[in-house]
Amino acid sequence: MKCCSICRVKRQASVRGKSTVNILLEGAAWNFINIRRTAKQHNLPSEASFRFSRGVHPAMAEGGVSLGLKYMAEWAGGAVALDLVDAYPLPPKDAVVEITVNDVKRWLGIDLTLEEISNLLSRLEFKSTITNNQLQVTSPNHRMDIGEGVVGVADVLEEVARSYGYDNIPTTTMADALPPQVGNPIHEWEEHLRDLLVALGLQEVVSYRMTSPEKESRITHYDEYVRLANPIAPEKSVLRRSLVASVIDSLEKNIRYSEAFSFFEIGSVFVPHKNELPDEPRKLAIAMTGLREATAWDVKDSPTLDFFDLKGRIELMLSGLRLTNITYTATSSYSHLHPGKAAEVKAGGQVIGAFGEMHPLVKEQYELGDSPVLVAEFDLDIMRAISPTYGIKTIPETPSMYEDIAVIVDESVKAETVEALIRQTGGRSVTNVRLFDLYRDEKIGEGKKSLAYALTYQAEDKTMTDADAAAIRNKIVKRLEKELGSKLRS
Structure with a gap:
């Protein structure tokens, strides 16, 4: 008897000799999960692993052997043994799914009888029987993707829709009214804040809430932390108390990849309380460093970002955010900030940040x-607790006047103090005050400095004159002379 065989390996293989008269065919099936896992683990992709890793029903093994024996008998003139040895200790049970007319109506929106549903499924080789106003559907061996229970109902209904034709399913509107949409004010407010920061050129980073006391101690020191009972690593043993430390860590990891960075993060920090749940205040942290502008061939020294x-x-x-009455006060209360280059921010007299x-x-x-x-x-x-202010005022009908003044004051006098006195004295006639220059020189005196302000004058009821x-x-x-001892700089 002659037999042809295709070997899947690259070396030559012999399946019979001249004296061979008996050939044994074996058809087998394997656990497709193990096949896929092993092929991936050893990085050995093959045609067989590609096929079997997607699932082949064990019942198809007998059909494959029978078909091979049939062709060998027809082409080689051999005789097929009468008996078939079947080692099938745990045959899988066929998945049986029960569906009703109401299921089809509810999920697909079409009216079909059980007989029509059975006919549609038979086109796809599904077997079905009608019992007690239900259709019991058994999937074919080659459809191992059909599940059981609720998942199986959804799978079978999908096949009904496919056989029925998606274009034949009518378009319908929702029968029930939409439930009232309840928003999340906190989430919406933070999303608005994110949009503002991104529009200002900052990039958002998201870091782990878990850290270590050693990492945070570089920024500031805390005695108590919320400690994890089973940390995944020593460097993630506690919950963070400083959001600035998290952003600086992200900055340090990325510092080599660009000339400038502007990061921000919005998240929670965790303040422990003995025998109570920790407080979780929401914080915003910003970190910036690098060049103000990108380097170019015609730019020798690009300035760096500053205060x-x-x-x-x-x-x-x-x-x-529509927050008004904002004041900035020099501060040295924060250990991680430069004492001479730090400010505390207040809104309506309440500290909101630094x-x-x-x-x-x-x-x-x-x-x-550097x-x-x-x-x-x-x-x-x-x-978020501060009510936003929406300033509404009429468009002035009179023109503005602009003037610059420079005053010499003691080094200890703050610029914000001078600005506040200018606004108080000018009243409603001074609509804007802007500091645009700080000057120090021996000519104006030791321990003195010059502050130059741009003033905007405008009257509501008349055109303002030079007088x-x-x-x-x-x-x-x-x-200014009376309260600060200042002099007008000529």
């Missing part, structure tokens, strides 16, 4: 390059 770049973004952020340049001693503990690192942290719970502006300016200069 005022961060302050400008914070002002725009608070303006976008920002500034990172303290040099703190920066030394990180690998953050550029200044600017950081900020805000308490979102306090900010009107001069009168307001003289009042401002006299008050």
Whole structure:
């Protein structure tokens, strides 16, 4: 008897010799999960693993052997043994799914009888019987993707829709009214804040809430933490108490990949309480460093980001949140901020955050390059509790007047103090005050500095003249001389 065989390996193989008269055919099936797992683990893809990893029903083994014996008998003239040895200790049970007319109506929106449903499924080789107003459906051996229970009902209904034709299913509207949509004000407020920060050129980072006391101690020191009973790693043994530390960690990991970074993160910190659940205040942290502008062939020295770049973004952020009566006060209360380059932010007299340049001693503990690192942290719970103010005023019909004044004051006098006195003295006639220059020189005196402000004058009921502006300016200069001992710089 002659027999042809196809070998799947690259070397030659012999399946019979000249004296061979008996050939045994074996058909087998394997657990497709084990096949897929083993092929992936050993990186040995093959035609057989590709086929069997997708599932072959064990009942198909007998059909394959019978078909092979049939062809061998027809083509080689051999005789097929009468008996078939079947080692099938745990044959799988065929999945039986029960569906009703109501199921088809509810899920597909079409009216079909059980006989029509059975006819549609028979086209796809599904076997079905009608029992007690239910259709019991048995999937064919080659459809191992059909499940059981609720999943099986969905699978069979999908086959009904496919056989019926998607184009034949009528379009219908929802019968029930939509339930009332209840929003999440906190989530919506934070999403608005995210949009504002992204529009200002910042990128959001999301970091792990788990950290270690050693990592956070580089920024600030806390005695108590919420500790995990079963941490996944020593460096993730506690829940964070500082969001700034998380953002700085992200900055340190990415510092080599670009010339400038502007990161922010919104998240919770965890403040422990003995025998109670921890508080989880929401915080905003910002970190910026690097060049203000991208380098170019015609730019020799591009300036780096500084304190005022961060302050400008914070002002725009608070303006976008409709928070008014904002004041900035120099502070040295935050150990991770440079004492001379840090400010506390208040809204209506209530502290909402602080920002500034990172303290040099703190920066030394990180690998953050040579550029200044600017950081900020805000308490979102306090900010969200402040009612936004929507200022509405009429468009002025009179023109504005602009004037610059420079005053010499002691080094200890704060610029915000001078600005506050100018606004108080000018009243409603001074609509804007902007500091645009700080000057120090031996000519103006030791321990002195010059502050230059741009003033905007405008009257609501008339066109302001030079005499009107001069009168307001003289009042401002006299008050500054009286309360601060300042002199008008010529």
